[in-house]
Amino acid sequence: MSTIPGQIRLSWQDPVTGEQKNPLLTCPIAFGREFARMPADLQGQRVARIVLNSSQVSRYHTLIEWVQGHIQVTDQNSSNGTWVNGVLQPSCNVSSGDLIKIGPYEIALMFTLDGRGLPTAEASEQSIIQVPEPEAAAEPDATPVNVLPPAFQAHQVGVQDLYATQLPIEEIDYLAVGAGLGSFIWVNFLRIFGAAPQQIRALGIADRPYARYQRLCLNSQIPPHERLRSNSDSCPDNIWGWPGYALREAWHEFNKGKTKAAWHYLWQVFAEPTFAQTYTPRAGNVFASIDREAVRIGWPQIYRFGRVRAIRQTNDGRYAIAYSPGRRQTAFVIARHVHLATGYPVLQFLPDLKAYREQTRDFKSVVNAYEDHNHVYETLERQGGTVILRGRGIVASRIIQRLHEARHRNPHISILHLMRSPKPQGNRFGKAQRLVDNHFEFQPFNWPKACWGGTLREVLEQATPDQRTNLLADWGGTTTADRLDWKQLVQTGLDQGWYQITFGEVTRVVPNAQARPTTYIQEQGPRGEIQLEADFIIDATGLDSKVKTSPLLNDLVTHYNLPLNPAGRLAVTNDFELLEMRNQQGRMYGAGAITFGGPYAAVDSFLGLQYTALQAVDGLVAARAPNLHRLNGLNSLRQWLKWAQNQAP
Amino acid sequence: MTPTLLGRWQTRLLLMETVGLVITLLFCGGFFGNEENAIFFWLLQYIVVFGLGWDYLYIQIQNFRWDQDWPAALQWLAALWEGLFLILLREVAAIELPGTEDWDSGLFIVHYSFVWIAIFITSQSLMRLIFPRWRFRGGQWL
Incomplete structure (x- = not known):
């Protein structure tokens, strides 16, 4: 060129x-x-x-x-x-x-x-790949939107027209689309606020609400005993956040006679993040707690396998959802109120790495951290080698830890951490500044804590759409957790030379004579272009949730001409309703990553999903949705006692 | 905790005038082997009133913290300071607030500790169970 x-x-x-x-x-x-x-x-x-x-x-x-x-x-x-x-x-x-x-x-x-x-x-739009699905759920013969019955092309679908198709139809009060953690948490609120299991349906492709989240955790090297980047009182199994995971873990350790460990967890939640390292729960404990809550609220009755194809308004103030319950099958659900929580549709991939994979068809040497890439560690443990790591967030930190573990089996493993630029100082906002060490920017969670329920939540909710984008830029950016073991690891690696940081802008990644990926970078200053050889490249830069990357949401947005927010996600009100989809009594809500860029920053976190579910269900109560009652005071306490005794709500 | 100013005020008023008041009335009635005296009631009201001012200061300090949070450890330091402030006012500055003529530093420390610990425990547990929106609204329960 x-x-x-x-x-x-x-x-x-x-x-x-x-x-x-x-x-x-x-x-x-x-x-x-x-x-x-x-x-x-x-x-x-x-x-x-x-x-x-x-x-x-x-x-x-x-x-x-x-x-x-x-x-x-x-x-x-x-x-x-x-x-x-x-x-x-x-x-x-x-x-x-x-x-x-x-x-x-x-x-x-x-x-x-x-x-x-x-x-x-390449344009960034192309730099994505599908989140790989497990074998069982993969379905090559997907029913595209355009082979749905003609009735579905209407702006408002006639209910009689759907019955005329002779396809299976179910009518229900509440429908959760996604059946992941976002759906589960919304359903949990519905149940506790008074809805019965037979009034609710959740459509998705995995029976465990955390299945996809768990797979992304495992791929990004967080096995059950490792800790998530989540707060003690962010409990997807408990809408009150009490007792938090720290208290539960302390109690558990106490009963095993491990008093010291118990006190340690309690001290962490007492003093974090200023005087102690922030407490985070073990992945396995969180999943086990969700399993318990799922049984308590009747999730197995509520969940149905189904790949949702399209969503339409009906002519009687409800919504019609077309889905595939199996290969080449179509069925409908007609629901009064709908909740969308479809999560991250795709993995974000750095353009140069995606280009490399497309040119070489080599999917083994260049991988995304959220894909299954265990072969990288297995090969390195066997024969040693060099890894180039891209991205400096929490996933990068965890991968460094995993590579360090691999070094115990084979010391001939080295890491070249490729960063675009040095990080001499952290982001600023108002009178505060974020902490930086060894070019990593630290924050306990992916947003400043007050974004969940403090001053920053209020500020963002009250801001205009443009101001929101400014605020999110100030608070956002890539950060990792201030974990002492990670900081020590990085420092030890730097001192011993098996971990190095290189700065520069990647110009291209091409295979060398031995078919290994070679990265060409433009260094700042006089050195110009240099080349870096590696056995593997791991892209730890993240997930993408743009609406256009999900066929289902793209169809909905196009069909109803829905507005998007400045971040390109679904525009929602402060109680997370898709206002333009309101249909007489019918309400449609969104949650999770697909609503990012709106009134709340931490939409894709456990606690954020609880906040958005609470807002949405409060909105439904105000709209006099069937069987729902506002939860507060003694009524709330009574529901908590049921939770504590593991009784159905 | 990630309180807002309004949240701090609302939580302080509610907990002090419920949990704090029950414990204070027990002190007033001499339930802990002390002499019956209304001074504890007045002291509680001073803690509340001065506290509304302290809360304003704490919010300013919070703005210097990147996470704009207020860990439990800081809650304790703040409580320690608020108690110490009343002691200094009386013992060092020799200011006698109306209703506190029968001041006794030892009794004040016992009373204040009971009230504070009960409030802390309630705010860490029961508040969340009774007010499910409380933790998302920076401590506002209204």
């Missing part, structure tokens, strides 16, 4: 969604928070204006220009300055591979002064 002088490939990771952005633009390029405040043209040249959402970004922040054969970056008297390669710079010339930091945005610049070829980058 040939380019003209002054053409720059920008590349950054969106701090809100984690998406990779790679636009190719021609100078001059302006950055700022408000489109209208940036100049439309300069000296007769059109300006490419990039809006960066964050309160740390000024309205017009930085300008990149082509000046006498050089690319020049000039700060526009912004409040927080423009940083070039970690140094505050009012104005300077930059080289290809340099990194500019504007608020929470870290933007790499790639260009050639003579205008010769620039590396191409």
Whole structure:
């Protein structure tokens, strides 16, 4: 590809969604928070204006220009300055591979002064792969939306038309689409608020609500005895959050005579995160507790296997859901109230790695951390080797721990952690700043704690959609947990040399003569392009939940012309209703990752799912939904006592 | 905990004037072998009133914390300070608040400790069970 002088490939990771952005633009390029405040043209040249959402970004922040054969970056008297390669710079010339930091945005610049070829980058939309499903649930002959009965093409489906198809139909009050943790938690609230099991149906492809979550945990190297990044009182099995997992684990240890361990957990929840490392529950304990609650609320009666194909309004104020209960079968559920919690449809994949896999058809050397990739550890334990790790979140931390365990079996394993840029300082918000050590940014959970139920939750709920995007950028970004063992591991690895951090922007990943992946990176400063050889590359950059990547949601959004929020997810009200889908008495709600970017930050967490379920069920109570009663006071206490005694609600 | 200012105020008022009041009335009636005296009632009201001001200060401090949270350990430090403040007011600054003529530091410490521990335990358990929305609203129960 040939380019003209002054053409720059920008590349950054969106701090809100984690998406990779790679636009190719021609100078001059302006950055700022408000489109209208940036100049439309300069000296007769059109300006490419990039809006960066964050309160740390000024309205017009930085300008990149082509000046006498050089690319020049000039700060526009912004409040927080423009940083070039970690140094505050009012104005300077930059080289290809340099990194500019504007608020929470870290933007790499790639260009050639003579205008010769620039590396191409794929559009981020293509850089995803399907979350692999277990063999049993995989169904190649999926019924596409367009072979559904013609009745389903209507804006509002006639109930009689559905009966005329002679296909199986069930009518119900409450329907949960997804049957994962989001559905389970909503159903838990419905049951405790008064609905009976026979009023509720959950459609999904796994009978255990945590099946998909557990698979992602196992793939990303969290076996049952390891701990999740979750709070003690984020209990998917208990809507009150009491007793929390710390108290339960302490009690358990106490009964086994392990007094010291018991006190340790209690001290953790008492002093975290300031004076003690944050308590987190073991994955196995959480799943066991969900199993118990599932039986208590009658989940086995409520759950049905079914792949949901399409959702429509009916002409009598309800919703019709078409699903496949098995191969080449179609059935319908007609429900008064519907809850959507379909989770993450796809894995996010770095564009260069996806390109490598597509070109080489080699799915073994380059893997996503959320795929099953045990062969990597098995091979390394057998023959040793080098791993390039991309991403610096919690999953990357856990993979370093797993590779360290593999080093006990074979010390000839080394890790090259490839990061886009150094991390000298953490995000800022108001008077506070996030902690950083060895280029890892720390936070107990994936959002600041007050996002779940404190000051930040309130701030976000009251903000406008645009302000919300700013706030999410300020609070978001990739972080890992402040675990002492992980920090020590990284420090030991650095000291002993088996763990190294390299900074740079990846230009391409290609196979070498031995068919091993070779990564070419553009280093900042004078060294230019260097190449890194590895046996394996692990992409630990995350999951994607954009609506367009789910055929079911995409069909719903297109059919009803539903609005999306600025993050590209379903727009919901403060009680998580999809307002545009309201149908007389009928209500439709969303939960989880598919609603990210709206009134609540931590939508994909256990506690966040409980919050959204509570909001939604309170909304249903207000709408006089069948058999539901507001839960508060002694009524709530009575329900808790039933929970404690393991009696049905 | 991740309280908001309104949440702090509401929780303080509710717990002090229910759990705190029951324990205080026991002290007033001399149930712990002490002499009957209304001073405990007045002290409780001062703890509440000064506390509303302290809560404002705590929220300002919370803003400097990235997570904007208030761990249980800080709750205890704050409680320690609030108790100490009343002792300093009386013993060092020699300010006699109306209704507290029969001040006794030893008895105050016992009374205050009982009230505080009962409130802490209630806020960590029963509050969540009676008010399922409390933990999501920064401590607001209304």
